[in-house]
Structure formats: C-alpha cells, structure tokens
Amino acid sequence: MYRLAGWAGVVLASLCLPLVACATDADHHWAWKKPQRPAVPTLSGPTPSNPIDAFIRAKWEAVGLTPAPRASREQLIRRVTYDLTGLPPTPEEIDAFVNDRSPDAWAKVVDRLLASPHYGERWGRHWLDLARYADTNGYEFDEPRPDAWRYRDYVIRSFNSDKPFDRFILEQIAGDEAFPTDPEALIATGFHLLGPDMTDSSDQAQRRYNTLSDMTDTTALVFLGLTLTCARCHDHKFEPLSQLDYFRFMAFFTPAAFRRDLSVATAEEVQQFQRQQEIYQDLTKTLRAAIDAIEEPHRQRIYEAKLAKLPADAQAAYRTPREKRTGGQLELIAETERQVQVSEAEIAKALSPAEKSRIDELKDQLKAFDAKKPAPLPTAMGLKEGSPQPPKTYLLERGELANKRDEVEPGFPAILLPGHQPTPATITPLPTSTGRRWALAQWIASPDNPLTARVIVNRLWQHHFGRGIVATPNDFGLRGATPTHPELLDWLACELIEQKWSLKALHRLMLLSETYQQSTIVTAEARERDPGNTLFSRMSRRRLEAEAVRDALLAISGQLNRKMGGPGVVLPANARAAGGARAIAATPDAREYTRRSIYLFSRRNLRDNFLQAFDFPDTNLSCPQRERSTTAPQALALLNSPEAVTAAQRLANRLQQEAKTRKEQIVLAYRLTLGRSPTAQEKDRVAAFLQDSPWSEFCRALFSLNEFLYLD
C-alpha cells in the first residue's frame, strides 16, 4: 500500500462518485458477477509456464515493458522466508539454496517453508488482523478473556494444515451448527465475539446489539469485502446496499447466544474428566467435609463483616441474585470485590490454635490426592443456539435499538442475488438451532459466490506483492479500488476453487511465478512506464512488520523460544494497571518472554510499546492492511528499547561462541542480520568501528540498518 500510483484506482473511484450513483452502473459492477475463468493471454514471445506471468506480461507488452532482472538468490531466500514465516533464513538455509543447482531449487525452498509450522504463525497473524483479535474485553475494566487464545491457535493450526478455505469459512461462521461435535469448529465461532465488549454495560440489550452489529459488519468486510456497515443507519449512500439488506444480514446472527464458556472438550475428554472427578471426590469426600466444617463459618463471618462495611447500594448488589444484577450493580461489584474477598490467610488467622493444627493436618492429607485431581476441561468463546425457533428481527430506524420497524427475515444482500430482488434465504432448521448461520456460511463458502474467492486471493496477493490487485482489500464495492488486473484476479479466484480452496496451492503458484522473483531494482524504463509499480514490473521493497522486527531480533540473537500455542504471554512491562483495568499477572516463566510476538497477550487498553511503534494495528476494528510509517520513535525503539539492547548483547555473545576469528565473527553477524556476507569495504568499516567500540554496539547498529528492516 506504499506506492502512490498504486492507488490511482482509488483516487479515480472517489473522484467519480457522482457517476456511480446511477442505478445501471451499480447493477453492473464487476464484483457482483461470478468470476468466469478467463483464457490465459498469449504473448508475442514464448508463453510463460506460470499463467500469472502471462497475465502480468500481457500488460507489460501493451506499454512496452520488459521483465526486471531476477533477484539474487540471497535476496530471494530472505524475501520468501520472511514472507512465509515472518523469520529470517539461517546461514545454513541460505547456503543450501545458493548452492543448489537443481532446476527445482526454488520450488524446494517454497515447499519447505510452506510446510514449516512458522507459516501458520505468520499467515495466521494476517488473519487475526482481519478478525480484530485481542485478549481482553476493552472499555473500563479491560478484563482478560482467558480463552481467546484458543481461537488464535485454531487459526494457526488451520493455516498450517492447509484447511480448505471454504471449510475455514463454514467453521467460523457456523461451526456450532455444522460440526457440533468438533471442538475445533466450536472454537472457530469465537471469530464473532473477538471485538471489544462492554460486559458491565448499563444497557445489556444495547450491548448485545453492539455485538450483533460488530459481527454483521465484520463478516461482510472480511469474507465478502463488502462495506455493509454504512447501511445500518440508512441505505448506503454509495453502494447498492439498503438498510433492509443490513438487517436481513443481521438476522442470520440474531438467534445466537454469545457464550464464553462453550465446552470444547472432546467426548472422550469429558468422559475421562468425569471418571477422574468422581474418583477424586470419592477419595476426598470426608477430608473436604472436615475442612469445610471448620473453615466455612469463619469464611462466612469474615465475608459478612467485610460486606457490612460497604455502602448500602453495594451491599444490595451482592445480595441480588447474580442473574438479576443490573449493569450498575455489576460495576459496583467489580469495584468492590477485592474488599470482600476472604483470603486463605485471613481464615488461617481466625482459626483457634486447635482448629489450626487440625486444618494443617487435614490439608496435608488432602494434598496427597492432588495427583488424582483432573485438570479442568477446556472452554472457549463462541456462538451457540438452543432452539430451532428463531427470535424476531426488526429493521431499526436510524440503526437505533429503540426504533423497531418492520420484522425482517434473514436474506443475502439483494445486489448479489439473481435479478437483484430481496428474497428471503432458504433455511432448513436443525434439531437444536435455526440453521440460519449455516445457510449464510454455505452461501459465502459457495463457488458461486461472486466475492468470496476473489476477496481471499486478493489478500494473498497483497501480502506477497505488497499491494492487492484490488488495492482496497476490505472494499470490493463501487467505491473500492478498480482492480489493476481484473482477468488475473478472476483467474486466481477460479483456480482457488479448482484447487479445492487450498491456500497453499495458491501461495505456491504466486511464489513460483517469475513476477514474484523479480528484483526490486527500478530500471529507467520501469520508472518511466510504471512509476507506481501498478503493473508489478518489479518487486516492491517492503518493511518488516512489527512482529517480524521483534521476532527477528529474537531469532538473530539466538533467544527465540519456538514453543507454539497456549495462553498469551504477559510480559512484565505489559502487566501493569491501566485506568480501570487492573494489573494482570505477568507470565512467571521468563523463558516465555522470548516467544514469537503472535503469542504475546494483547490488551486493548495497554498496547505493547515496541510493537506499537512499528504500526501494530488497533485491535478494535477489522484491519485489512497495516500502515507503514517511517518515524523517529521507530529509530528510538531500534536504538534504545530493551528489546533491541538485549538482542544486541546476546548477538555479540553468540558471535563469540559460534565463530572463531574476528573476521569470521563479522561475516556471521552480517549473514545473520542481513542474509549476506559483508563486502571488503564493509569489513574495513566494521574493523575501524570495533577499534574503540564494543561488539554489542556493532550489533546494536546492525539492527538499525535499513537493509535489516527492509526486504529486497
């Protein structure tokens, strides 16, 4: 998204605003029609073996451009390793490729990287941007979502296993309806609940409506590239999307309950848990009863005494049954619950000496059974329905909950239906659910949907080539950018379906193209005829994203902990209280602090300083494309942050350990950070620098080299 002229399409589209308002144009917009596989263009010269190259070169021929030179092997392996895994290649990997003279050397690298588990960590992160993923609720208390990470891991696993993209859609939109016994599919529905959520809202109906709107908006943006959001309050001003379309789309979601405690254990796990729980309960029944008999009266007394000190309204809140508490009462409780908590220490203090020794004895005995205690069963956030009978959905005037108008039935946006007539969707109720989301999921994941395949192949292209064929990846509407290569886009969309929705097949196709393997050199001819690189006449130089910068520092300095999955890692620096949000516990094991950035616990109200400096996106709305800024705070972060300083020291140590001579150490440093050996001139410069500067300073400097931060 960096090159100006790449956006010519956007600029033109917005200048043409008044024109597109006319109905016939709106009806005939390319993106509303199902893509037909176009013929691969024939060129004047030999036809390239990869159809992508044929489509790209056809445009060059038209303006008289010739291919840019191929990038060097060192550049290529660095480019593709970051591109597919978000990590730098090792010197051994570089050597293996540089020295591999077999004709399929490049394909072997691509296949190896696609099979790497780090691929899912890299491409899963792109998806998490779209899904507005974070580990907390936001608003005042910003409470942790203890199970959000299961969705993050689900995404990583899905990419790694090359789950067919249509299945990936079905699971996220309607996993509970479609695959009710598959824990993966239940976790997938967490997609809908990832946005910010004010749990203690004073108006719980409004809270639910906010979440419904968020899932309606996000589903349309992410899967369909449709800016349905704008049609909530009024008919879309620029797209043929009506307010009726909006609420018919929302109606697919209205029967769902928003759950944070979905059991995602397998039947086997549940059985085993119950068996073990029974055993544990039986074994410890007498012991536990004996402990309770002594402790409970004290606990109750201390609790009551604490409660009595609270203001009357807070006391009333505690005495109100849980399900009847108002938002204000929930807030009161959240604010005061620490004041009424009874700690083990307080109870211990209250016990008589005789009671105390008895309790110690009992607890020691109980401890002996800890090994028999079953681990709690996994739960996740997600959607669930309880009945085939749907609740009513209404069109809301001005999008306001208080202004109910006509009842609406679920339906797909009319502009995407034959004849553009608003027709209710055909829905088959399931035994315990309405089947509405299942119908929506099938419609989106259908090869006949005009948008789905195009939208996802465009996202792949965007991340590989630096800019989408459609430069507005979440907006394929009339106001979105015009595709620079519409035939190629359609060809790729059809190919994805043909390849049974395998994303890895499409990655492979794109990466094996000569277009991808071009160098970033701008020839005089290219500067003149394709100044903005809209014709992809060279590779766009790209800056590493926030996570890639941090992960590379860790990898290069030998600190990276490659452990995958599990609850988010809370760095000590990100554990503090922030406004109404309480301090959270930092992950105790320091070895976790050097795990990949995708595993860092993401707080909505307290963002990580280092990642933020490098344009880590806001997590509250779907982000299809990251900003790429060049700022002084980035320079400061690479010079002075604890992340960079520690990495520099660790790299200096690594060099001493892994290379013998001073010269070899310098070479290794360049190979690790820049993926190449230093020139003679560079060796001299480093030697001069090291005369009166320590090695750690040399390493710190390396991280500030543009060549480290950019991919050629």
Add this chain to the structure above:
Amino acid sequence: MLPPVVDRRRFLRHAGFGLGSIALASLLHDDGLLASDAPVDPLAPQKPHFEAKAKRVIFLFMSGGPSHVDTFDPKPELTRLHGQLLPASFGPVKTRRGVDKNKLLASRRQFRKYGQSGIELSDWFPHLARCVDDLCVLRGCYGDSVTHPESVYLMNTGSVLMGRPSLGAWVSYGLGTENRNMPAFIVLPDPGGWVKGGSPAWGGGFLPTVYQGTVVKGGSAPIEHLANPPGISPTQQRKTLDFIAESNREHLASRDNDSELAARIAAYELAFRMQAHAPELVDLSKETVATQRLYGLDQKETAEFGTRCLLARRMIERGVRFVQLYCGDTNGWDGHSNLEENHGKLARASDQPIAALLTDLKQRGLLKETLVIWGGEFGRTPMSEGTSGRDHNPHGFTLWMAGGGVKGGVVIGSTDDIGLRAVTGKAHAHDIHATILHLLGLNHKKLTFRHNGRNERLTDNGGEVIYEALA
C-alpha cells in the same frame, strides 16, 4: 484541504513524527529524486480549510465526571428542594446506580458572581474566578451513556464505542504540527492512574499510528525509548549513529535512492535531536521562581497538577499542536460518596494551576491562539447517592472553553431548575467537537478519512458548530 490525492499520499508516505522537512527535502533533492516519489511528512504543518483563530489546543480533561451543580451551574431551586424526592414532573431518568428514587441533594458550595460578566462560580475556584471573563461556559452539555468508559470515549472520540480516533488525533491529522522534534499530540496522564477506558481515549483508531497521543512524563526520559541504553555515553551513541548512517547511505545509493529509505535515514538524525530536545522541554528549572509560584509548584496540594500545566504551556509555546492533561486519577472526580471531600481535594489541586495557565498564556500573548478546554465525561445527579454523593449524569453538564477565538465571559445553554437535564443551548460531543475543529479552521464535515469503505469523521453524521461561542 486534503484533496483526495494529497490525502492518499499523506497516509501512504509517512515520514514523521517530525521528520525535519527541510532536512528531508534537501536529502531528496540532493539525490535528484522525483518530487512525485518523495515521501510526504504526515505531520508537516497543513493549511486549515479556512482562517483559524486557534492554532493549538490544551484539553484539561477532568476524569470521573465533575459535578456541574457544585461548580459552574448554580441551582437555587435544588437547594430549596433539598431532601425531597425528584418531582414526578421530571419523568423517569436513567442513571448508572439507579438513584432516580433518591432524595435531592443541595450543593454545600457558595456561588458568587465574578468579573465584569458576572458569571457565577462556586467557592471551590477562587483563582479561576479572576479569569472568568475569559471563559465561555457551556451549561447545556449532554452525552449518550451513563458509564465512564463509554462517556470518556464519547467526549474524546465522538463515539461511545471504543477504538475511534480521538480529537487530538484528528487535529494532528488535519493540521500536522509546527514542532518537528516532538509528537503533534501529547498526553500528560494523571500520575495516580489513567482515565477509565485507558489509552484508547487518546488513541488513533484507524488513523495512522503517527497521529495518536504520545504519553510524555517528566524526568530524563520523558518519552518511551528516549534515553540511551545504560552505560552508553553520548559520544558512543554518536559513533554508533555515524556507523549506521554511513552504512545506510551506501545502501541507499545502491537502491535507486528509494525515498522511503532516505526518510528513515533522516529519522535517525531526528531521533538524535529529540534526545537532546525532549529533556529540555520537561526541564522546569529554567522557569522563574515567580512562574513556578504562579502555578503552585511551591505548595504540596498544587505542585503536581501545576507542573503538568506548566509543561503544557512549554509545549504549546514550542509549537506542539495538541496537549491533553488528565486531572484526577482513575476514579478522579467520581464522587459517588463524600463528594465534598472528593471534589474539594481535586478543586484545590487544580484551581490555581488552571488559573495560572490561563494567566500565563495571556501574558505571553499565547491565549488568543490557544484554545483551552475544561470538562469531564459527564456531570453528576442532583439526586443523592448514599447521603453525601452524586451519581453519573450525562443528561446535563458543563464544559468551558477559553482563548483561541472563543467569546469570553459568556454562558451558553442551561440545565433545568435542578440541573438534571440540559434544556437550552444543548451541546452534544459532536457539537463541541465541530466547534473546536471550526476554531482550528477545520470544517468537521470535510475532515475525513477513508476506512473500510467509509469516509469517517470525528462527528459521525452529526455536529453543529456552536456559533454563539465564537468571538
């Protein structure tokens, strides 16, 4: 301003904060780069849509929601009805903690008329009373939510939903900044804790990160990552930077003089300058004793907030576009119980520093170009909570502005007889934001940013400029 092409280029080609435009331009020109390919500094000063009265903003945010009926909105009728239930004529009313059936609570403050304008203030503000003829008091403000975070977001970002760009971010986006060595939008949170809702209150939302508020603290490392690593001398830092610069220039020459790479080289030089500049900015030792006293730095109660008010003046003086101060810790003015003590303490902590800020800006000739805003996320109920507190009241509350093209010594709008609801001159956050942008020379309907297919703006679909407030 911002025709589409410029708009695009600005957010595509970032090179701030504060990449010295001269340094950068000369770098690029020396290298013979095409002008069309040059990075656009997103924080370069921008011409407003029309001539502006205000050039800079200081937003004094009173977190927790100060009571208007005890500060800027006297209600004799509330005193008369003290101890009675809310008259039925007021109808149902929504509050956070359901105090609608509680008894009315008179203010224990004394109100008096001050200045030529005769605006009434409570006796909590003896210092501010002397500046009253500079104030434009909006007594008819109202909001959309009874909760803190939603209301904090509303007053700061124009939406109760979290994640929208804040006022300061929009202003930085619209106007850039004159100080190339500092962020355009600086936030000075209360050291006792952040406002409820946290950093999204000064966030950039979907705007490029460069526009979001940057937290600045006192001391030797006022900005994150500003200090050299432990044990690294300035001489060593310079040597390391020289090594970086030399390597990067060589790299640049072999990469077609890519302008983004050039911009990053300049960013390192700027970072080095910032390391010298920022500590100077927060060093108050150069201020005269008289100035320090004026802000109350010599008294325990006022020293902390006084320090931040003085920092705000120094920042404004040096061309920072938008400075936001939070007054009150995480609970702040949230006087659910014992409001007298809660508000009394915060009023004493802030009255003299705020008056000093207005006086100091005025005597330095800065007030006419600096818009000062005072307000919280909502007011408080005329009904009591417990025996001595008040609940949240978004239905009617007060915010004031001063300086920067605002009409001084006027009161606009009013609440009903007991201060429950705004009834005349009603001002929603969208109206207030539209007015602030107008004073800065920006048309709130034209200051837009395309996000996920929509031309987003601070005022969403609403906002009317409050023309009565303009000088």
